[in-house]
Amino acid sequence: MSSHINQATRELRRRILSGEIAPGERMVELDLSAQLKVSRTPIRIALGELEKEGLLERLPTRGFRVRQFSVDEVAQAVDVRGVLEGMAARQAAERGLTAATQGELRACIAEGQALLEGATRADGLIDASRWVPMNARFHAALVEAAGNSTLASALAHVSKTPMAGAGALSLNGVLPRLEFRYIQRAQSDHEDVLAALLAGEGARAEALMREHAHRSRDNKRELITQMQRLAAAEG
Numbered sequence: 001m002s003s004h005i006n007q008a009t010r011e012l013r014r015r016i017l018s019g020e021i022a023p024g025e026r027m028v029e030l031d032l033s034a035q036l037k038v039s040r041t042p043i044r045i046a047l048g049e050l051e052k053e054g055l056l057e058r059l060p061t062r063g064f065r066v067r068q069f070s071v072d073e074v075a076q077a078v079d080v081r082g083v084l085e086g087m088a089a090r091q092a093a094e095r096g097l098t099a100a101t102q103g104e105l106r107a108c109i110a111e112g113q114a115l116l117e118g119a120t121r122a123d124g125l126i127d128a129s130r131w132v133p134m135n136a137r138f139h140a141a142l143v144e145a146a147g148n149s150t151l152a153s154a155l156a157h158v159s160k161t162p163m164a165g166a167g168a169l170s171l172n173g174v175l176p177r178l179e180f181r182y183i184q185r186a187q188s189d190h191e192d193v194l195a196a197l198l199a200g201e202g203a204r205a206e207a208l209m210r211e212h213a214h215r216s217r218d219n220k221r222e223l224i225t226q227m228q229r230l231a232a233a234e235g
Contacts, residue, residue, distance in 0.1 A: 004038045006129050008046035011036060016055050016066055017163075017224050018231035023068040027056060054162035069162045071224050075217045077164035082213025084155045085139065085166075089205035092145035093197045101145045105194050108138040112187045116180075124180035131183060136167030138190055142209075145197075163220055178226070182219045186212070 012032070015021045027047055033040045047064050050056045056064040097105070111134045119126035143152050159165030189212040196205035 004042040005045050005049075008032075008036055008038055008042045009049050010128070012046055012050060013053070013055065014227065016050070018227040020231050021066055023066050025066050026059070027064045027066070029063070053167070054160055054164065067162055071221050073161060074163045074224070075221055077158050077161035078213055078217040078220065080158050081155060081164060081166075082210045082217070084151055084158065085143065085213060086206040086210040088143045088146035088148065088151055088155075089193060089197065089209040090202040091148055091151075092142055093200050093202040093205045095145065095147060096200065097145055097197055101141055102198070104141040105138060105190075105197070108134050108141070109187070109190055109194060112138075112183075112190060116184060116187055119180055119183070124177050126180055126183055132167055135186070136165070139166035142193070142197075163224075178223065182215075182223075185215060189215070 012021075012027075021027075029040045029043050029047070032043045036043070047056060051058060051064060054069075055067060057067045058064055092101075111130070115127055115131050115134070143155060146152075189208060193205055193208045193212070196208055
């Protein structure tokens with residue numbers, strides 16, 4: 001995505017998660033374009049991205065509005081996702097990974113390492129436009145490796161809850177040191193999960209994925225809470 005699209009997506013996500021844009025509020029392209037000083041095209045694409053994350057819902061007539069959700073609903077959905085992804089990891093380990101899946105998972109881990117190295121040189125500010133899709137690819141490859149279409153369908157349903165999907169990490173650069181610490185641990189989790197999968201250790205892979213989701217749940221809760229506090233203090 002272009003810098004204008006990334007900028008618009010990050011800022012609108014921040015406003016929604018912090019509560020600056022209230023649940024149920026309609027997102028008017030023309031107003032948002034003026035506020036963010038970008039054309040309507042990046043705004044339109046950003047709104048589509050936020051719909052994919054579950055933060056917006058499409059109106060029957062036209063446009064989007066902010067979905068009603070609570071931090072507790074996000075946490076509960078991530079807990080369920082952890083159970084399902086743990087099951088996927090166990091089944092993938094028991095089936096064995098294909099060469100293609102191994103290659104995809106290794107590529108994701110290598111990209112994660114490179115992003116963390118870059119963030120270290122940039123005072124802890126990680127490139128979210130690359131981390132988020134890479135993280136989603138890692139989780140998707142693991143689920144596909146399980147070969148269980150019913151499980152994949154259940155995960156897709158759970159991931160419709162705002163901020164619950166693997167590709168919906170709330171990285172905005174608002175709290176860079178906190179976010180960097182979370183990503184460091186997530187990267188370590190990915191490496192441990194792959195090692196367990198390659199060793200055929202189904203029970204360990206399952207436990208690692210469930211713990212990975214547990215941390216993601218707590219991280220998202222803390223990030224959203226702190227963003228809301230910052231917005232209240234600035235308001």
